[in-house]
Amino acid sequence: MERLLEVKDLAVSFQTYYGEVEAVRGISFHVNKGETVAIVGESGCGKSVTANSIMQLLPMPPAFYKRGQILFEGEDIVKKSEKEMQRIRGNKISMIFQDPMTSLNPTMKVGKQIVEGLKKHQKLSSSQAEKKAIEMLELVAVPQPEKRIKQYPHEFSGGMRQRVMIALAMVSNPRLLIADEPTTALDVTVQAQILDLMKEIQEKLGTSIILITHDLGVVADMCDRVIVMYAGKILEEGTVDEIFENPKHPYTRKLLGSVPRLDMDRSETLFSIKGTPPDLYKPPKGCPFFDRCDKAMVICKDHMPGKASHSKSHYSSCWLNHPMAKKDAEGSEE
Amino acid sequence: MVEPLVSVRNIKKYFDVGVGMLKAVDGISFDIYPGETFGLVGESGCGKSTAGRTIIRLYEPTHGEVIFNGRNIYQLSRQEMREVRKDFQMIFQDPHASLNPRMTVEEIISEPMEIHKVYKSSKERRNRVMELLNLVGLNEEHALRFPHEFSGGQRQRVGIARALALNPKFIVCDEPISALDVSIQAQVVNLLKKLQDELGLTYLFIAHDLSMVRYISDRVGVMYLGHMMEVAKSEELYQNPIHPYTKALLSAIPIPDPKIQRNRQRIELEGDVPSPINPPNSCRFVDRCPYATDVCRKSTPKLEEIKEGHFVACHRAREF
Numbered sequence: 001m002e003r004l005l006e007v008k009d010l011a012v013s014f015q016t017y018y019g020e021v022e023a024v025r026g027i028s029f030h031v032n033k034g035e036t037v038a039i040v041g042e043s044g045c046g047k048s049v050t051a052n053s054i055m056q057l058l059p060m061p062p063a064f065y066k067r068g069q070i071l072f073e074g075e076d077i078v079k080k081s082e083k084e085m086q087r088i089r090g091n092k093i094s095m096i097f098q099d100p101m102t103s104l105n106p107t108m109k110v111g112k113q114i115v116e117g118l119k120k121h122q123k124l125s126s127s128q129a130e131k132k133a134i135e136m137l138e139l140v141a142v143p144q145p146e147k148r149i150k151q152y153p154h155e156f157s158g159g160m161r162q163r164v165m166i167a168l169a170m171v172s173n174p175r176l177l178i179a180d181e182p183t184t185a186l187d188v189t190v191q192a193q194i195l196d197l198m199k200e201i202q203e204k205l206g207t208s209i210i211l212i213t214h215d216l217g218v219v220a221d222m223c224d225r226v227i228v229m230y231a232g233k234i235l236e237e238g239t240v241d242e243i244f245e246n247p248k249h250p251y252t253r254k255l256l257g258s259v260p261r262l263d264m265d266r267s268e269t270l271f272s273i274k275g276t277p278p279d280l281y282k283p284p285k286g287c288p289f290f291d292r293c294d295k296a297m298v299i300c301k302d303h304m305p306g307k308a309s310h311s312k313s314h315y316s317s318c319w320l321n322h323p324m325a326k327k328d329a330e331g332s333e334e
Numbered sequence: 335m336v337e338p339l340v341s342v343r344n345i346k347k348y349f350d351v352g353v354g355m356l357k358a359v360d361g362i363s364f365d366i367y368p369g370e371t372f373g374l375v376g377e378s379g380c381g382k383s384t385a386g387r388t389i390i391r392l393y394e395p396t397h398g399e400v401i402f403n404g405r406n407i408y409q410l411s412r413q414e415m416r417e418v419r420k421d422f423q424m425i426f427q428d429p430h431a432s433l434n435p436r437m438t439v440e441e442i443i444s445e446p447m448e449i450h451k452v453y454k455s456s457k458e459r460r461n462r463v464m465e466l467l468n469l470v471g472l473n474e475e476h477a478l479r480f481p482h483e484f485s486g487g488q489r490q491r492v493g494i495a496r497a498l499a500l501n502p503k504f505i506v507c508d509e510p511i512s513a514l515d516v517s518i519q520a521q522v523v524n525l526l527k528k529l530q531d532e533l534g535l536t537y538l539f540i541a542h543d544l545s546m547v548r549y550i551s552d553r554v555g556v557m558y559l560g561h562m563m564e565v566a567k568s569e570e571l572y573q574n575p576i577h578p579y580t581k582a583l584l585s586a587i588p589i590p591d592p593k594i595q596r597n598r599q600r601i602e603l604e605g606d607v608p609s610p611i612n613p614p615n616s617c618r619f620v621d622r623c624p625y626a627t628d629v630c631r632k633s634t635p636k637l638e639e640i641k642e643g644h645f646v647a648c649h650r651a652r653e654f
Contacts, residue, residue, distance in 0.1 A: 042515040042516060042517060042518075043515055157606040158606075159606055160606070187377035187378055187542065187607075188377070188542070188544070188583060188586040188587050189377065189582060189583060189586045189603045190377075190606065191586065192585075192586040192588075192600055192602070192603075193602070193603075195588075196600075196602075214515065214516060215588070216516075216590035217545075217587060217588030217589055217590045217595070218588050219590070220588060220589065220590050220591055220592040220594075220595040221588040221595050240592040241592055241593070244590065244591055244592050244593075245593075254517065255516060255517065256590065258516050258517050258519070258520035259516055259520075259545070259590055260545045260546050260548065260549035261545055261589055261590060261591070262544070262545050262548060262572060262584065262587055262589055263589060263591075263594065264549075266548070266549060266568065266569065269524070270520040270523060270524060270549065271520060272517065272518075272520035272521040272523075272524050273517035273518075273520070273521070274521075276485045276487065276518070
């Protein structure tokens with residue numbers, strides 16, 4: 001499998017009045033061509049910061065890359081100038097956001113917003129660009145595209161707006177699409193439509209997708225691999241089957257156990273994770289999940305565990321999975 | 335036979351929006367029995383929140399009646415209403431917006447007690463605040479803090495403590511967990527369940543997260559565009575949905591298990607929810623329904639009991 005994106009030991013911080021917030025604290029992962037990778041985690045775990053730093057979309061200052069590399073097709077994005085980034089953004093890497101209302105320009109007709117990107121990246125004439133814009137809306141199954149391109153975003157429903165966003169993101173056939181909670185603001189029936197659309201487009205165009213979400217159902221539906229983030233670190237990564245069937249990190253297990261499932265028995269109790277995630281002004285030295293973990297040991301407090309490998313694609317960072325640990329974390333399920 | 339605690343009879347709530355009547359809730363009826371949790375689900379704009387608010391008369395109803403403990407609360411005067419209001423409370427979705435940022439937690443929780451003058455001395459009131467804080471998993475230290483000093487989950491606990499202050503019988507929970515993270519959602523849901531067992535509360539639980547509603551509710555009602563489409567026991571509804579809308583809705587929810595999810599057949603719904611302004615006199619779901627016939631376009635189906643305790647509003651319900 002060919003690697004499209006490789007993030008190596010990336011750390012991103014924000015300089016604030018109260019001190020430095022370490023939002024992302026040394027993460028490494030990769031995305032292969034044509035695959036869908038999910039980044040899951042709770043709010044504040046650094047998943048959106050990771051996504052935005054791949055696009056260099058973070059306001060700098062206050063944000064800054066502390067260390068690490070983001071290799072996209074072999075070139076380091078961290079070192080790119082704004083001018084070089086403009087050639088990549090919307091062209092080779094595109095992004096769709098959670099709220100399609102605030103990410104479209106309300107004062108500009110939808111067609112013009114799509115044409116704008118086309119003219120910039122593909123040097124098409126106005127009439128060619130308009131034709132392409134109509135094609136794109138057809139691709140994302142917006143009915144009556146000729147009429148729709150002359151309308152403003154407020155004339156579209158939430159689902160239709162998200163389709164426009166996808167059309168916008170896909171105009172120049174990007175290699176990588178970053179979708180930051182693309183369906184969180186949508187209703188389930190519309191969510192299903194949008195997820196199917198994304199899958200279909202991916203099949204047609206072979207785009208790699210990074211899907212950022214907190215909805216584990218969406219992950220199971222869409223993704224090949226999963227990265228579990230917590231307090232700026234990656235705690236576990238693996239294929240969807242590995243993560244859902246054989247989670248190795250106590251946090252992943254708790255996370256999976258805290259969502260009620262349609263097919264579960266109602267008398268089963270829901271796991272709740274006590275407490276709240278740590279403050280990233282002063283991130284803990286050891287495992288960030290230490291305070292909330294029932295299986296915490298002395299070593300967890302001060303030392304961050306290394307990556308333990310469970311298969312070629314499955315890794316976790318937990319002392320319980322260390323080769324020297326007495327028994328595997330699986331042994332003691334509550 | 336147990337008498338229902340709350341009986342909702344054909345309530346309607348219309349809003350005049352200039353270009354027509356927005357029929358947010360258009361004639362829904364159901365019963366809620368003491369000690370149970372009734373879940374109300376539906377997509378955004380289906381009128382579930384308006385229904386919740388109209389039931390406890392936060393909105394003046396356009397039509398209908400709500401029998402609470404044997405009295406029609408829509409006919410009570412302001413004065414009488416005030417007395418009855420002690421018995422029902424509400425927990426809101428956004429814990430940031432529903433707590434006054436300039437009041438301390440103690441002030442927030444004791445406000446309902448002051449308004450209803452339930453305690454004579456401030457000492458008694460303070461004791462009650464501390465008792466409530468402990469009940470919802472906070473402690474005395476938190477009493478003097480302001481809402482911004484709390485996380486989302488803790489703030490929701492404060493909201494719950496305030497709702498419990500007057501020993502209500504019935505609580506409307508309007509999307510109480512949708513603004514929270516997954517791990518915190520489970521904390522709050524478990525707390526709500528615990529309080530129900532300990533205090534014998536009755537909940538109307540409004541949410542769009544169907545898996546959570548199934549988990550917490552004894553019976554569930556599915557709303558679409560101001561109408562009730564289906565009401566049944568939680569297990570029954572999720573295992574044997576009859577209404578085509580309920581079926582599509584349930585099949586659209588991704589199950590967090592890749593093996594199951596890969597083999598599931600989704601019922602695709604075309605298009606979006608239509609506008610609730612001046613809706614036609616047909617089945618509300620007709621434009622998106624794969625089984626629609628002429629009858630469905632001509633008249634609105636009534637909610638009928640198809641099986642014991644399983645109500646469906648669909649002309650073709652008996653065929654499915």
